Amino acid sequence: MSQTTRSRQGLSPALRGESSVPRAIGIGLLWIAVALGIVMLVWILVQSFRDTREIMATPFGLPTSWKLDNWVTAWTVGKFAEATVNSVVTAVVSSVLTVVVAAPAAYYLGRVDNRLTRGLALYFVLGLGVPVQVILIPLFVMLNEFYLTDSLIGLNLVYIGVSMPFTVFLLIAFFRSLPEEVEEAAAIDGAGPWRTMLLITMPLAKGGILTAFVLQLISHWNETLLALTLLQSTDNYTLPVALIGFVQQQTYSGADWGGLFAGICLVVLPMLAIYLWLGRRLSEGLTLGMGK
């Protein structure tokens, strides 16, 4: 990226005379913000290895020894162990199913263009503007009717339904950007529509589908309001709900900041790992089509 910028500056002297005082200040402030962000992240990680007394005494200190006490507390007292398992299973299962359900629909709506599909696409996009709190109570009542409250199966189903608008919207745009000629070639070679879709188009769409999957993984991992409403017993808690429970426990038993930092790490680190893995693809997926 900086390569092109440099060559651009090399090309045009007009672009070079931009170093003004406000700009320099801006650049300075920006790097301070970036540095603070990184320091904050490292700091959280470091604090999760120190006990609360140490943290309060010297908030910037390094651990005297790398104690795992906080992690053990969080894991056992905070019930973060079950919550982590629940969160991993829920996020993975619901994201896989979301993509499995949404991709064929997006394929059809992206490829076939008539009044019906345009209407259907609009129908799916409509959901993007509905705040979750609107469907919160009816969903609770409905799932209760089928004994699906306080159940991870119920939560998974809800996540799939709620994710439809964004995933279908994202994937329609993606399928439209794929060349159609390959499919025509496959058809000429005698492949039926199913084979064409499953063996030709879907493999081509791997990148977009992976992006959609990971974006759902992130949003289901972090989802709080629905999980808080639909889950009641601690055995079923997902991480965000467990974190809320742990914070509220602190009010009565005195703050255990060490344990809390371990809990925060459990919520943040998987996201960091995914981000380091996929990086720009995620930010591009989340800003897709908006800059165009």
Added chain:
Amino acid sequence: MTAVLPAPTPRAGRGPTPRAGRGPAPRAGHGNIIAQQRRRLLVPLVGPAFLFYTVLFILPAVAAVWISLHKWAGSGPMTFVGLRNYVQVVQDPLFVRAFGNTLLLLIVVGLAIFVLAFAMSLVLRNMRGRGIARSVIFFPHLVNALVFGTLAGFLFNPGGLVNALLRPFGVTEPPAWLAQENIFPLIMLTLVLVNTGYYTTILMAGVDRIPPYLYEDCALAGANAWQRLRHLILPLTWDVFGTCAVLWTISSVKIFELIWIFGGSSGAGIPPTSTWTAAVYTYVTAFSGQSIPAYGAATASAIISLVLVSLLAVLLRRVMHREAIEF
């Protein structure tokens, strides 16, 4: 891949290609067998998504309108009360406060985010190491807001980091940051810090589209930085601003976690009423467990939020809509 493809007609890969399903006329053309066969797959391909979405999203949304017209405690009989829930909610000082807070987040925090994000995208435009800077400022968007609430609580608590940092500067009696009246401003500040990076990323995509020769034009015409901003950058990124504004409207009305995590501070598990947003009001009215759940009133308050989002989205589209500038 492209080498093997027959290219009888020059077709663009994206955009409205002359596809078979479009209009009745070109149906006879080649490559339409696949399109025709594909068209028959409507039910197996779209059906499951349609079903999930309709049953778990649209149906509840319609049911919400229905419930909001009734007095209902979640079980037992529903009595039809017409629009009385709405009247009751609008007259509830707690709701007025919560709705006002949501508007504050939407407008004040929104403006702050936009000004900062736009400034940052201008600074980042041709800065060294912008890739790294952009990656770092985007990351908070992937983290649960609960984390930021907890951190703010740690940094600002009486024995916390902020007070420790202020002490060397002679601040011996720091303000009570986490006093009830200060929590909401603190939440607003946190929201600005956390969201600016995401919107910067989007705006940058818009700023990056502006071809460099237009900047050269500006330089040759002797435009100063302000004129360039006013007459080049703003008009050409205006539509991206519009998208961002709609995006922020939708996401700001949903804000819940960041407020909820401050519930610990009041002891009851429910955040102080001065910090409530519309989403928190809905949740507490239905599920607090402290009074008889009022599902009707709760959904009515949620529907009001939905109406706000819809109105603003339409309004923003009107206001922000300009003739698309081709460049």
